[in-house]
Each structure stands twice: as structure tokens, then as C-alpha cells.
Amino acid sequence: MKLDYFFPLMVFFPLLLIQIIIVPLISIEGFVPDLVLILLVFYTLKKGQLYGTILGFVFGLFIDLITGSLLGSSMFSKTLIGFVAGYFYNENKIDIYFKSYTFLLILFLCSILDNISLTLITSFDYETNLLSLIFSNSMIPVFYTVTIGAVVIIFYPKRKYI
Amino acid sequence: MLRLLNKIWFNYKEYFVLIILLLVSLFLISKNDHNSVKNFKSFVFGSFSVVTSVISDIVLVSDIRSENERLRRINSELMLEVNKLREYGIENEELKNMLGFQDTFNLSLIPAKVISRSFSTLQETITINIGEKVGIKPGFPVVNGEGLIGVVYNIADDYAIVRTLRNINLKLVVRDQRSRFEGILRWNGDYLTVTNLPKTADIQLGDRIITSEMSSLINTPLPVGIVAEILNPEKGIFNDLIIKPIVDFVRVDNLFVLNRIQSKKKDQLELNYFIRK
Numbered sequence: 097m098k099l100d101y102f103f104p105l106m107v108f109f110p111l112l113l114i115q116i117i118i119v120p121l122i123s124i125e126g127f128v129p130d131l132v133l134i135l136l137v138f139y140t141l142k143k144g145q146l147y148g149t150i151l152g153f154v155f156g157l158f159i160d161l162i163t164g165s166l167l168g169s170s171m172f173s174k175t176l177i178g179f180v181a182g183y184f185y186n187e188n189k190i191d192i193y194f195k196s197y198t199f200l201l202i203l204f205l206c207s208i209l210d211n212i213s214l215t216l217i218t219s220f221d222y223e224t225n226l227l228s229l230i231f232s233n234s235m236i237p238v239f240y241t242v243t244i245g246a247v248v249i250i251f252y253p254k255r256k257y258i
Numbered sequence: 259m260l261r262l263l264n265k266i267w268f269n270y271k272e273y274f275v276l277i278i279l280l281l282v283s284l285f286l287i288s289k290n291d292h293n294s295v296k297n298f299k300s301f302v303f304g305s306f307s308v309v310t311s312v313i314s315d316i317v318l319v320s321d322i323r324s325e326n327e328r329l330r331r332i333n334s335e336l337m338l339e340v341n342k343l344r345e346y347g348i349e350n351e352e353l354k355n356m357l358g359f360q361d362t363f364n365l366s367l368i369p370a371k372v373i374s375r376s377f378s379t380l381q382e383t384i385t386i387n388i389g390e391k392v393g394i395k396p397g398f399p400v401v402n403g404e405g406l407i408g409v410v411y412n413i414a415d416d417y418a419i420v421r422t423l424r425n426i427n428l429k430l431v432v433r434d435q436r437s438r439f440e441g442i443l444r445w446n447g448d449y450l451t452v453t454n455l456p457k458t459a460d461i462q463l464g465d466r467i468i469t470s471e472m473s474s475l476i477n478t479p480l481p482v483g484i485v486a487e488i489l490n491p492e493k494g495i496f497n498d499l500i501i502k503p504i505v506d507f508v509r510v511d512n513l514f515v516l517n518r519i520q521s522k523k524k525d526q527l528e529l530n531y532f533i534r535k
Contacts, residue, residue: 113309113310113313115377116310116374116375116376116377116385117310117313117314117317117318117373117374118317119377120375120377120508123508126379126382126424126507126508127379128377130377145272146271146272146275149272149275149276149279150275150279153279153282153283156283161298161299161302161303161306162302162303162306163303163374163376163377163378163383163385163419164299164303164376164383164385164411164412164419164421165376165378165381165383166287166290166381166427167286167287167289167290167295167299168283168284168285168286168287168288168290169283169287169381170378171279171282171283171286172280172283172284172287175276175279175280175283176276176280179272179276182272214378214380215380215447217287218378218380218381218426218427219380219426219446219447228448229446229447229448232447232448233379233380233447233448237379
């Protein structure tokens with residue numbers, strides 16, 4: 097097994113610490129950007145669909161265990177995101193993705209899907225207006241995540257692979 | 259045959275893996291209430307919280323000065339309030355003695371600090387730096403100087419996860435402090451709501467909502483919020499309420515777990531949300 101396959105996990109834990117300790121300090125109305133999602137989309141676009149799907153599952157598992165949310169909910173949504181982001185994987189276009197706004201568009205799509213799947217899993221009951229809930233709960237975090245995701249474009253090194 | 263299977267796997271492996279992993283996720287969602295799953299979660303978040311706690315202390319040290327100032331001011335205000343309440347307490351005690359009532363409260367507060375927060379807007383949880391060692395259990399209410407924050411959900415030796423009121427999975431029996439009407443409080447993702455209140459319920463904007471003694475979780479009246487809006491007042495047979503929480507959940511850093519002696523009979527009820535051992 098190549099060591100670089102485990103590299104995302106080594107980045108994941110410090111990033112999760114930042115997500116649960118520091119990011120709440122810059123929340124807007126309680127909404128925060130999803131740094132783990134950015135990491136997941138980033139590595140899926142670099143390494144492919146199968147890798148992204150499994151990585152999403154592992155990330156989701158740790159998120160659920162560590163944050164105390166419903167076990168399986170983040171696993172489900174992040175697995176799905178790994179799979180969907182994997183559709184955009186193209187070995188010849190990696191640099192183009194990370195040096196253009198394409199990455200942000202993919203991130204935007206994935207972030208919306210993440211919020212929708214998470215909302216459906218955790219809030220499904222007959223009294224809840226799911227569409228309104230998805231809209232009100234998704235928009236700020238999605239745009240916030242995409243804004244933070246722009247950092248990847250700014251700092252992505254030219255022709256250097258992580 | 260083997261070649262065919264190989265070919266299918268090679269062409270569709272991403273789909274197979276996706277389906278398997280999604281099924282595992284769904285299976286785990288259905289097993290959330292199992293003790294083994296809960297214990298495993300406690301073990302993992304307990305281990306991770308050690309690191310979180312250290313880093314949280316370092317990061318949040320800059321907030322201490324402003325927090326200290328704010329607490330001093332609140333302390334002065336509370337001192338005045340306590341003086342007033344003491345007078346009422348003495349008067350109340352005398353009246354109770356005259357009527358032959360007994361005091362039913364038996365509470366103590368265990369101080370705690372928030373070390374991390376979840377980032378889900380639907381399932382908001384916070385991790386606090388005390389756990390089973392100091393005697394807290396799942397189901398214990400968590401409060402601060404303003405009111406109810408949430409309920410202890412999962413515990414490790416030194417840490418606990420608290421479901422805040424802004425968690426879609428937490429539902430509480432609450433009552434209007436003025437009119438004594440009761441309803442179920444829940445977070446709908448946008449607001450705290452009390453649903454399906456009969457039209458005849460005497461509710462007014464600005465009424466204070468507190469937890470009800472009827473609750474199997476919290477049987478002590480704790481302030482929750484204020485009625486901010488009454489929905490559907492013209493149609494249907496029910497009213498829904500939007501409640502403005504008293505606690506500012508974003509700014510909660512220091513809090514207390516309410517340690518109490520609970521009725522054993524109530525704890526052993528089959529439908530109790532958290533069966534305590």
C-alpha cells in the first residue's frame with residue numbers, strides 16, 4: 097500500500113480539530129463551513145472515484161463518532177459525496193481543476209448534495225417541510241464552504257502533487 | 259464464469275463499493291440505540307476529547323479576560339437578584355409551612371466547560387470536559403446562567419456529549435409559565451417550535467416557556483425561551499409556536515450539569531427516553 101493513500105487521514109484529524117474548536121468562532125448565525133468536505137472533494141479529484149467513495153466513508157465514520165451525531169448519517173452523506181465528486185475525476189485535468197473555478201463549482205454541487213442527504217437522513221418525519229428546511233439550512237453553509245474552498249485555488253502549487 | 263465475474267467487478271466496482279458502504283451506513287443508523295454502539299462511541303469520543311480539550315484550552319485562553327469581565331457584571335446583577343429571591347424564599351417557606359407543602363427540589367450543579375462543537379446545524383451537540391467520573395449520566399440537564407442548554411446524551415469517563423436544544427433528535431415537554439399549557443418542544447432546523455397546541459390554549463406573545471415537571475427527562479422547571487410567534491392562528495384546530503431561546507447557543511462556553519436525585523420509579527418506566535442504570 098502506498099503511504100500517500102493514508103496522507104488524507106493524517107490531514108483529516110488536525111482539520112477536524114480545527115473544525116470543531118476554531119471554526120465555530122467564525123460561525124455566521126451558527127452556520128459553519130465544512131472543511132472536511134473540502135478535503136474530501138480535493139482528494140477525490142486527485143485520486144479517483146473509488147478512493148473518494150471509501151475516503152468519504154472513513155471521514156464520515158470518524159465525524160459521527162467524534163461529534164456525537166447520529167452514527168451513519170455523515171457516513172452516508174460523505175460516501176455519496178466521494179462517489180459524486182469522483183465523476184469529475186480526470187487524471188489529465190487535475191491541475192486545471194485546482195487552478196480554475198471548476199473546483200469551486202464541483203465543491204458547490206457536492207456541498208449542496210451533502211446538506212440535502214444529511215437533512216433527509218436526520219430530519220425525515222411527516223411534520224417537517226423538508227424542502228424549506230434544506231433551503232434554509234444549506235445556503236449559508238454551502239456558500240461559506242465554497243468561499244473557504246477558494247483557498248485551495250489560491251494556494252495550490254503548480255505541478256506539484258501532494 | 260470467473261472471468262465474467264472479474265469483468266463485472268472491474269467495470270462496476272465503484273458502484274458495488276458505493277452500494278455496500280451506503281448499506282453499512284444505513285444499517286448503523288438503525289443500530290444507534292444499541293448499547294454496544296453507544297459504548298463504542300463513548301470510547302472513541304472520550305479518547306479524541308483528550309486532545310480536543312488540550313487544544314481548546316490553548317485556543318480559547320484569549321477569551322478568558324472578556325469572559326471574566328462579563329461574568330463579574332453578571333455576578334453583580336445576580337447578587338441583587340439573589341437578595342430579592344431570598345426574601346421571596348423566606349416568604350414562600352413560611353407560606354408552604356402554613357399549607358403543609360414539602361420542598362421537592364434536590365439539585366446540585368456540576369461546573370463544566372465546552373471543549374468542542376459539532377458542525378451540523380440539525381444535530382447540534384457540544385462536548386464538555388466532565389464525564390462519568392463526576393457522576394453525570396445520560397439524560398441529565400445542562401444549563402447556564404440564562405437557562406436550559408440541552409441534555410447529556412453520551413458519556414465517557416472524563417467527557418460527555420450534550421445534545422443542545424438545537425438538535426432535531428431532542429424533544430422535551432415544556433409549559434407556558436403563565437397559563438400552564440403544555441406541549442412538545444422540538445428543533446425543526448430553523449426554529450424551536452412547540453407544535454399541536456389546541457386553539458383554546460391561552461398563549462400570548464412574550465410568554466415564558468419552561469420545562470415541565472411532566473417530563474421524564476427534566477422534571478425541574480428550567481427556562482427555555484419566550485414565545486416569539488404564534489403560527490396558524492386563523493385556521494385548523496392547532497396552533498404552533500415559535501420559541502426564541504433564552505440561551506445564546508453560539509456563545510456558550512461555561513455551563514453546569516444539573517445533578518439531581520431522580521425518582522427511581524420514573525427512571526424505570528419502559529418508555530423513558532434515557533433508561534438510567
